[in-house]
Amino acid sequence: MTRTVQRTPALALAAVFALSAGAAMARDDMKPAKTEMEKCYGVAKAGQNDCKAGAGTSCAGTSKVDYQADAWKKVAKGTCVTIKTPNGTGSLTPPKA
Amino acid sequence: MTPVGELGTFQDAFAAALAERTAAPIAGWLPEGETDPAGLAVYRNTIAKGCIDALAANFPTVASLVGDDWFGAAAALFARGNPPKSAALLAYGAGFPDWLARFPPADDLPYLPAMARMDGMWTTALFAPEGRPLAAEAFALEPQALAAARPRLHPSLAFAWFDSGLPGLWLAAREPQPGEMELAEDPQGVLIVRPHEAVTARLLDRAGHAFLAAAETDATLGEAITAAAEADPAADLPALFAALIADGVFVGLDPGDPA
Numbered sequence: 001m002t003r004t005v006q007r008t009p010a011l012a013l014a015a016v017f018a019l020s021a022g023a024a025m026a027r028d029d030m031k032p033a034k035t036e037m038e039k040c041y042g043v044a045k046a047g048q049n050d051c052k053a054g055a056g057t058s059c060a061g062t063s064k065v066d067y068q069a070d071a072w073k074k075v076a077k078g079t080c081v082t083i084k085t086p087n088g089t090g091s092l093t094p095p096k097a
Numbered sequence: 098m099t100p101v102g103e104l105g106t107f108q109d110a111f112a113a114a115l116a117e118r119t120a121a122p123i124a125g126w127l128p129e130g131e132t133d134p135a136g137l138a139v140y141r142n143t144i145a146k147g148c149i150d151a152l153a154a155n156f157p158t159v160a161s162l163v164g165d166d167w168f169g170a171a172a173a174l175f176a177r178g179n180p181p182k183s184a185a186l187l188a189y190g191a192g193f194p195d196w197l198a199r200f201p202p203a204d205d206l207p208y209l210p211a212m213a214r215m216d217g218m219w220t221t222a223l224f225a226p227e228g229r230p231l232a233a234e235a236f237a238l239e240p241q242a243l244a245a246a247r248p249r250l251h252p253s254l255a256f257a258w259f260d261s262g263l264p265g266l267w268l269a270a271r272e273p274q275p276g277e278m279e280l281a282e283d284p285q286g287v288l289i290v291r292p293h294e295a296v297t298a299r300l301l302d303r304a305g306h307a308f309l310a311a312a313e314t315d316a317t318l319g320e321a322i323t324a325a326a327e328a329d330p331a332a333d334l335p336a337l338f339a340a341l342i343a344d345g346v347f348v349g350l351d352p353g354d355p356a
Contacts, residue, residue: 014334015322016244022338023236023243029343 230345244319249349292345304332
């Protein structure tokens with residue numbers, strides 16, 4: 001606790017300075033960028049979850065589709081080929097048992 | 098004329114016949130000799146497809162990482178055990194991240210639940226109430242007054258801290274052409290907010306996370322920036338604050354007592 005008490009005045013001063021400096025920095029940064037940024041709003045990237053009428057709005061004919069297939073028993077195979085993890089590469093291809 | 102009570106009874110029985118995968122609950126309404134009408138499968142599959150499509154829309158990063166087949170099969174299992182509680186599926190799948198964490202076939206993909214969690218944060222931000230971010234000029238106050246002010250955070254703001262590089266992996270996986278990705282060992286945070294029409298997401302460092310965590314609990318700006326400095330003494334505090342202003346994280350500033 002002593003540590004906190006001792007550090008507080010210096011930190012508080014630094015904090016006040018940092019906030020004012022940051023606010024000034026934001027004023028400088030935001031002015032030129034603003035117009036251009038606003039143009040981009042509303043443009044959705046395909047394939048991500050912002051380009052939809054809303055989840056669950058699909059009503060495609062489905063009577064022949066078998067959703068009970070046990071495809072999760074297979075190796076997951078997505079758009080990415082490899083992910084390097086701290087334990088090595090290729091988590092999407094689990095080691096053969 | 099069908100009494101409402103009878104219609105309601107039939108609807109409940111019909112829903113049970115779909116959920117329990119047997120025609121037994123509606124046996125009393127079936128024509129003689131009919132025990133398992135094939136048409137029930139159409140209803141079941143349509144419901145399943147609605148749920149799976151909703152989950153794929155709400156968890157696109159998970160779907161892209163595991164592929165459509167795996168995702169569809171896992172989502173179908175989830176949907177069977179966790180049917181939607183609301184007719185609107187916009188937010189369907191709140192329990193999906195935790196479910197994935199307990200789903201044995203996902204054991205080889207330890208990062209998957211976190212991907213789902215961040216997808217969920219993204220979707221929540223998308224449908225969060227509107228908020229008008231403060232312009233940078235709103236922070237042009239006397240230094241002491243600025244430090245004493247309490248910020249109001251954007252209603253769509255979500256942030257989280259992870260003990261590895263999961264946010265970086267999530268952001269990389271959402272690129273149009275992700276290619277090779279890396280899960281870094283260093284802890285990282287993520288910031289998701291919808292300041293205007295589009296959701297934005299970026300990495301958050303330890304100091305930035307400490308700032309927002311403090312601000313969320315009604316701290317003053319001075320207390321929040323102090324928390325950031327304590328979390329990472331080497332942090333560039335002015336840049337941190339400027340970036341959060343530019344992100345549109347703040348929607349209001351309540352004057353505090355500068356004493």
